[in-house]
Every structure is written in C-alpha cells, then in structure tokens.
Amino acid sequence: MPRTENDFTQLGIREIRDGVAGGDFTAREVAESLNAAVEAATSLNAFIVTTPEKALEAADATDAARAAGKALGPMAGVPIGMKDLFCTNGVQTTAASHILEGFIPHYESTVSANLWAAGAGMLGKLNLDQFAMGSSNETSYFGNVSSPWRKAGSNAPMSPGGSSGGSSSAIAARLCPAATGTDTGGSIRQPAAFTGICGIKPTYGRCSRWGVVAFASSLDQAGPMARSVEDCAIMLGAMAGFDPKDSTSLDAPVPDWFGNLDADMRGKKVGIPREYRMEGTDQAILDSWDRGAEWLRDAGAEIVDVSLPHTKYALPAYYIVAPAEASSNLARYDGVRYGLRDLPDGAGLQDMYAATRAAGFGDEVKRRVMLGTYVLSAGFYDAYYTQAMKVRTLVQRDFDAAFEQCDVILAPTTPTASFPLNSLNDDPLTMYLNDVFAVPASLAGLPAMSVPATLTEDGLPLGLQIVGRAMDEQSVLNAGLAIEQRAGFTAQPEKWW
Amino acid sequence: MSNYRIHGATGDWEIVVGLEVHAQVTSNAKLFSGASTQFGAEPNTQVSLVDAAMPGMLPVPNRECVRQAVRTGMAIEAEIHKWSRFDRKNYFYADLPQGYQISQLYHPIVGKGALTIEADEKAGIPEDRTIGIERIHIEQDAGKLMHDQHPTMSYVDLNRVGVALMEIVSDPDMTSPAEAGAYVRKLRAILRYVGSCDGNMEEGSMRADVNVSVRRVGDTELGTRTETKNVNSVRFVMQTIEHEAQRQVNVLEDGGTIVQETRLFDPGTGTTRSMRSKEDAHDYRYFPDPDLLPLELDDEFLEACRASLPELPDAKRLRYENELGLTPYNARELTADVEVFARFETLLGETASAIGKPEAKVATQVANWALSVAPGVVKSLGDEADVSHGTAARQAAILKMQDAGEISGGQAKEIYEIVLKTGREPDEIADTEGLKQVSDTGAIEAAIDAIIAGNGDKVEQYKGGKDKLFGFFVGQTMKAMQGKANPAVVNQILKDKLG
C-alpha cells in the first residue's frame, strides 16, 4: 500500500504491527498520524470522545517494550477505535444514550482489556446506534454518523449502517485500521457491507460479554471490524477467549485463525440458501451474490443448493426476543446509581424512574423497551416470547440440516446498499428489514462475516456474507479470504470530510 | 386436621394457611458475585459491580448455594430437579438495582417434598401432621431502604443485594396458627441441621410470607387469600394468622369480599395492613434469564450432596427413643435444635466414657441433667453464672460422682453452681467444700443405731406393719448425717436393721 511520509492511515493491523516490530517506523508515529486523522474528521461524527493520549500512551509502551527487547503482542502498536458499548476504565461510556452521558466506568470490559493486553491502543470511543438498537446510526443521542461514501453525483450524507456505524465509518475513512463492533442482529456485518470493509461476528460465547453494555444477552456478540480478512483474523484472536465472569463464555481454546488462513476451497462445499432469494432484494445484490458463488467455485469449492425454510420467520422472531431481553436489560437505567436522573418537583421514586427513562432513552429505545415489555406481559408471554424461542429452535435446526450438506453458507449481507441518512426513519419496519439476511445467523449463534464484493452503479459498496458452523470461524475466514482475493475490492471513498 | 375454628356471628369458619419461607443460604459469597454475605457491615461495602448492576455486569452462580439448596431438598425428601433454570422477575424498586430479581419460576431446583410436625396436645395439634412442600427455588435477596435518615430522601444500602435465598413454598396444608408455628420451627430445625441456613430470624435469615384464607366449615373450595410479607418470628407468624383470619371473617360476615392483596404485619399492634405501594407491580414479566444457561446437575454432584447430609431431626428423635431409651418428650426436646443436641451428644459421650458405661446406660441421667437440672442452675444464678465455665468435661465429672453415689442430686447442683461462678474443678469443689456424701457404712450404722435406740416405739409400730414409717427413719438418719449420707446406703442399712 503506498503511503506518503508520516501518513500511516492506509495501513492495516498486520502492516502496522509488523512495521513496528521490524523497526520500519515507531508505534508513536502511527498513533500520531491516526490521532491527526481522527481529529480532522469530526464531520463524520464517528467518535463520541477521542482519546489521543491513550493512543500515544499505548504506542510509547510498545516502543519501549520493543527497545527493551521484550516480546510484542499480536496487536502491538496498533491504535484502534472502541465502540462506545464497551466499558473503558476512566473513559466515558455511553452506549450513545443520554441516560449514560457522563458515566465513567471504574472497570474495563474483558474484550477491551484483552486488546490492550495484546498491545493495541485506543483512539477514542466510537459512535453507534443508541444501545446498539438501529441499522443506520441515526438513533445516537450524540448525532448521526455519516458514511465516508457518497452516491455518485450526490452530496447527500449516507448511512454507515448500524449499530456499529461509528466503527464502519471510521475504518472506511481510514481514521483507524480496525475497531471493535458488536453484533446482535447484524450490527457488525451490515455496517461493514455498507462501507466496504470486513467484519466478523464469531460464534456466540467466543468473546466475553463482561463489561459490554447489554442489548439482548442471548444474541450480543463482539467481533472485529477491519479492512481485510487477515486483520479480522488477527484482531478476533486478540479479543476472544474464555472468561469465567461470563456464564455464556465458551470454555474452549482460541484457535490460531490468522496462522491457519487458507483460501484454497478445494474439497469444500458452499451452500446457497434458496429462501434468501427474496422479493425486494436489489438486482445488484443478487448479481453480487452470483459472482460470489463464482469466486468460491474458482477457489475450488463445490456450490450446492440448501434450504433454510424458516428464514422468513427469523426477523419477526428476532423482534420479539431482542426487545424482550432489552426491556429487562435496560431496567437498570433508573437514575439511582449512575447516569441521568430526572427528578421533577415533588416526584416520588416511581415518578423519578419514569421521568428519567423518558428523558434518557431515545425513541427507538423506547419503542423496543415497550415492545419487549408488552410481549413478556401477563397473558402474552407464551404467544409471543415462547413461540419466538420455538421458532429460534427451528431456525437453528434449519442450519444444522444445511450444514450436513455444506461447510459454509454464502448469502448477501444486506438486501440493499447504503441509503441516505433520514430517508428511512419514518418507518421502523422498513428499517428492520435491513437485517433480514443477517438475523438468522444471530438467532442460531453462528459465526458470520461480511466481506466487500463490488460497488453498485452508484458507486456504493456491497458485501457478501459467509455463515459457518458453530465454532468454525476458520472456514468462514477462509471463504472470506477466497472472496477477498478474487473480488479485488480496492475502492475507497473520496475524501470530503 | 386441627379443631381450630373462628366462631363468627353466622357460624364457624376454618382457616387455610400456606407459607413461603425465605431462608438465607449459608455461604461466604453471594449467589452471583464474589461479595461477602457477612451481616452488619458498613453500608455498600459488600457490593460488587455485579450487585450494583453496573452496565455490562453478568451473573455467575455460586456452587455452594446450589449445593445447599439441593441438600435442603434432600432433607425434606423432595424431588431434586437435575435440570433447572433461572428466570428474571421484573419490577422497579430502589432495593433492586437490576430492575429484576433472578429467581426460578418455571423450573425450580427442588420439587415436591414434605415435612412432619409432631402432635402437641397442649398446642392444639392432636396428631402428627405431614405438611406438603411444593417447591424450593433459589433467588437473590434485595437491598435495604432507610427512611428516617434524611427529611426528603430514602437511603439505599445494597449490601444484601444478591445474597442467596431459598424460597421454600408449602402447600396450603396448615389449619391453625399452632400448626404454622410448628411448621416454621420444624423447618428451621431442618435447615440448621443441614447447615443450609442459620435460621437467625432477628437478622432476617429466615422470614415468612403468610398466605391465609378462610372458609365455612364444610366448604371444600378455597377462599380468596391474602399474603402478609416478611414476617420474621414464629410468634409473629401465629399472630398474623390469628389476626388475618379474624379480619377476613369479619369482612365476610359483614357482606364484604376479600381482596387478593399483599399485606404487612405490624408487630407493635399485632395486626396486618394493606401494602398498597406494591400493588401496581404485579405483572412481573418472568422469562428465562438470558445471561445464564440451564443449571444441570450430574449424579456425582447429587451423590456428594446426599453423602454430606447429617442425621436429621426425625431420625435422631427416633434413635434417642429406641436406642438411648429416652422418653418421647425428652427425645423431642433434645432434638429440636442443633445446638441442643450437639451439647447433649458431647456431654453424653464425655459422661459415658468418664463413667465407663455405654451411652444408653447413662443417657437418661444425662438427658435429665441437660434438659432440667443444668438449665435450672443457670437460671437461678442469673448474671452470676459464666456458662463458659460449665464445660462438658466438668459436667461429666459431676455426673460421674453422682453416678458413683459420691454426691447427691442436691450436691450436684451446688457443685455446678460453684463451677459456673468460679470455673473450679468439680472434684476439688466436692472435696474442699465438703460436698460429698458419706458412704462409709460405719458412720451411717452408728447414726442409725442411735436413732433406733431412741425411737423404740416407732420401731415397734414399723415392725407391726406401719411401712410408711420407713421414711421417718430415712429422714432422721439424713438429718443426723447433715444430709451427706448416701441415700442408697442408708436405705440398705435401715432395711437390714429394721428387718
């Protein structure tokens, strides 16, 4: 990758860490360059707070460790962005909500702690949809995030996707080589697809949820977002690992995903789920899907048809399960122990709760908390929640059956390319449909990745999604690599910010 | 079925009582966090980030709390569910930081069991009764609110938040306040035997939600019940039932209806009142806690739980009767509580080995001493007694002297008094204080000879068939010996001499 003197913004994780380790440049130079890029990009609104001093501190530690001849971690010298859903010790953590504005945790999430231990540094806390609820980054209390991409011939600000839209925007705009994301129903994959980058949601339980602000506990899973498959593999290795503080954490060794990357697909079967050929999907998306299958065939894979019969019901099931869990997970935001308190004159305790939560939560959060409260309430629980959890079992069985016929599944990540900000927010349902292809893998807890495929005629990126068996991130990454090598996606947004 | 009836103006009513007992599980750390469960700490010092429900915090269950619930279930011979789950009970209150309590509604860890309360004629329980236990589940305790420290604010202390509780839910099988009282006492005894709860009601380790309804004698359908929350002594449980049943009868006889509601007991007045503040929160939206996987117990774990169970109250009581030969009353009293039987068994062991007889041979003597003699001495001394002086070894030494006839029952008490006051050794006390019986036949014979000589007329009457006079001679002899003669020896010599 060409770079001008002192401009390290084009480099990825591997290039930075190898360059630092090899003495080609210092970690401090990299951090300074990226701090400057972050500072110059306020118009994207990708960061809620920036922490240049943290980036420099980590860089200096890496440089000192190298000078002392110490072993360097797998992310040594790499400054990254941290989605503001991860609690960071001493640094404001908001989940992009007014209700947590000013909240400064006295603890560090396991995933972020793992990354710092691997030598990474923090450029700042990235904007997101409020409490990770949204698919366009328009629900943040701290304002919309703009994608660096624009439609050909238009200056309209475009959505970077959501909820990890600060992450996707910052990476696509070369403000950071990588960032953390979280994916509850597509929140890593959809923004990655919208911005022409990579992102992987690992198997549920690979990355500890301890210290990550909860949205829907049985679905939430952290993962890396970066500009290449190998960078995702490196960073996922640094994030993942057993955590005794999380009862749902997988007690399994972390494979060397990066070391085992292999784009040779000979002997592998790739399933094409016929139910994903849905009405309303852009022709450009369907075309890119066909090309993806071609690329994988070219890499040696056999392409087979598979069926996931309950696909249609995955999204409505998700919109029962996720809001139900969220309604309970968000009950703790009550103005007593941290965050916003709205205490009207003469208000009692319960009035304080209602006023605080009315003032602190955004519209989408309120909508989902209300929906979740409703579906769990007396008389409705079985019809909604129990039925949704049964459908979830069926969705999982669909995948089990499909994986008897194939090793990975290839599908589009999204039904459309990115759309202009403020164009869909009149209708929550239309917005929810963005995640129609992403949600099934979330319901089943499976590893799933988005890699950039092509650009639309309008010059907007499209992504392809690979879904694998539980615990088999390796096959997902390998298929992603095979696509990446053949897609030759090198397009970058033109700098306007 | 008890005969307990409420005599209303329009006829007799019977009552139906079910209890939900919350028992704090004995554990070092909380149910889902590593914070201490110690009672009485400074506010909010035993609160982890998890207990304070900080963003992103997650629960991890404490094995000991699970183990204790399983052992408790085994002690009431209940089904143990190898597959159970934690659910969230959602409601908003300042003592509940998460906005939900982690509990078990749909799949509790322990299913159906039972315990037996023994007949107690005096208390109005004519025969043994088996009280069904519907379930035991594990859940989190809530925090504490203080209302009197600030004019406009309540203060919240989260030290108790997340402490493990067992909720032990009885069937509606009790029909009188006495039965409910006996049930709570028996349950408390079992918990303390098992070691799963310290049963300390003053510190809130055990408290009961009391469900009461009434119906006309002969009716089979249950009446509408009320639930009086957090009643924290056996006496208060009984008072709650008495008051609440009477109140319900009054309402019904006045043509009113009973509202299913939550009530509070006021120990000051012995009455209950409606607790309106919690009324709107009744839609708890239970659902399985998505932060926790199903709790699956394997055979090895269950076997270890079973193997660790001690002898339980009913088995111990029967053994005391059958093997130690104790009266049913003594056996019941001695097995009613852990500390009582533990002290008894220690003393029994010490005494038997001191005397060199099997336990069964000395059990009755030790039981009488432990249940009535020793407590009587302690009571009579009041503040003068230092009970720590009354070690089992010293008590056994006293019992040994008594068994050997060296001291009388009265002397045993006197010696024990001195032991409790001073901590001196019983043998030394008996020697130096002259608290020993004379078994020396020579001295006793001399005294008896003198008495026979001085009471020729009575000797004649006795020999003529007036048996009752034997007591007179015993009394005279003991008087002459200043009460220190061994009564057995006195009896024997008198019998020999009087023919």
Added chain:
Amino acid sequence: MSVTREEVAKIAQLARIKMGEGDLDHLVPEFNKILEWVEQLGEVDTAGVEPMTAVIDQKLRLRDDVIDADPKTGGGRRDDVLANAPAAEHGFYGVPKVIE
C-alpha cells in the same frame, strides 16, 4: 391483535417510561404495525418444538464460594460503586423518599 391507546399507556407505565399524549399519538400506530408484523410467527407450526434454552450447546459453570476472589466481581469497593451516583450520601445511594 391490536392494542388500544390505553393499553400502550399501561405498557409505558409498566416500563416506567413517562409518556405524554403526543408520544402516544405516534407510538400507538407504530406499535400496532410492528405487532401485526411479528404476529406472522403464529403461522409456524411449533407443536413438539422446545423453546431454545442455550444458543450454543454448553452447560452452566458454577463459581467457587470464595469472597472477593476477583476484584472485578468482589465487594469492598464502595467508592467505585458510588462514584457515578447522582446522589450519594454517607455511603448510601439517595432516592426520593419512599413511603411503604
């Protein structure tokens, strides 16, 4: 099934979110639209299907009964737990006075 304005207001109360008439104006139709859409789940034959209990097949682990083994999940950190409280006084959290 659709919900009335009163029902939505009741749900808001249950969720402790204060809601004015204006809020209800736009929420009620939105809410009904979403409900109508999720109700297609009713079409799925789930007879004999167990609701999902664990996303990934694994068993619940249990923790040892040790106090403060890990400071991240242990007690004894009052300053940390009170640090962000809107009203912390004398080591307590303050809330508007509750009448029980």
